[in-house]
Amino acid sequence: MVRGLLVSSAVAALFAAVIPAQSATAQVATASSPPPGKVTVDVVTVNGSGCRAGTAAVATSPDNTAFTVTYSDYLANAGGASSPTSFRKNCQLGLLVHVPQGFTYAISSADYRGFASLEAGVTGVEKASYYFQGSSNTAARTHTFHGPMAEDWQATDSTDWAQLVWAPCGVKRSVNVNTELRVLLGDSDPGKTSFMTMDSTDGSISTVYHLAWKECPAA
Numbered sequence: 001m002v003r004g005l006l007v008s009s010a011v012a013a014l015f016a017a018v019i020p021a022q023s024a025t026a027q028v029a030t031a032s033s034p035p036p037g038k039v040t041v042d043v044v045t046v047n048g049s050g051c052r053a054g055t056a057a058v059a060t061s062p063d064n065t066a067f068t069v070t071y072s073d074y075l076a077n078a079g080g081a082s083s084p085t086s087f088r089k090n091c092q093l094g095l096l097v098h099v100p101q102g103f104t105y106a107i108s109s110a111d112y113r114g115f116a117s118l119e120a121g122v123t124g125v126e127k128a129s130y131y132f133q134g135s136s137n138t139a140a141r142t143h144t145f146h147g148p149m150a151e152d153w154q155a156t157d158s159t160d161w162a163q164l165v166w167a168p169c170g171v172k173r174s175v176n177v178n179t180e181l182r183v184l185l186g187d188s189d190p191g192k193t194s195f196m197t198m199d200s201t202d203g204s205i206s207t208v209y210h211l212a213w214k215e216c217p218a219a
Helices: 009-017 021-027
Strands: 040-047 056-060 066-071 075-078 088-098 103-118 123-132 139-146 149-158 174-184 194-197 207-215
Touching (some): 075 088, 103 123, 103 139, 123 149, 123 194
Antiparallel strands (some): 103 194
16 A cells, blocks of 8 residues: 655655746745755555556655655566567556645656667657646656667656746645656567566666755745
8 A cells, every 4th residue: 555655855856847937936036955854755646557566666865866766567578479568568656745844846857777678670668757636737758769779778857957847835736757668669570579677687776856956935
């Protein structure tokens, strides 16, 4: 059961991807170090073929500047004896963050890692998106990889400081964090199996979200 699971303050930064810039800018004061102590985040839901119960874990950096999501069974594959639906895997995390009064946050970058074994002609796709509950605003990034390859892959989504979008001060919102892997055979040999994972063969960290923080103006 995931309700009530506490995660680090770093998760809060995800909200920055989809808050309207104009209203957020007016509420932000000066740049700040991360807030002291810990910010708690309730993991309300975990859904998807890429993160079955017990296969995803969240950890935070001690300085509240980043958090990681590690998967142990997030693999998409196609060709050979693969099932018709296994070419696409996804994971959706529903998060409710509790931010300390006086602070706001933005996601400055996200590093995605994994391993890909793709035959010639095969395309691997990694996609990530973030959106608030009840909002039609979605920020999504997609990265593609082309076979032949059999190695670790990494993709980084980053935003310049001047373009960061900050969460509104004093507001609690839940956010959906979606990731997706696809393996597309194209004109490759369908008898050969290709796969792509959202982790790496040596078990190192798969996804890192880096945070930026600011203090809210005094009331």
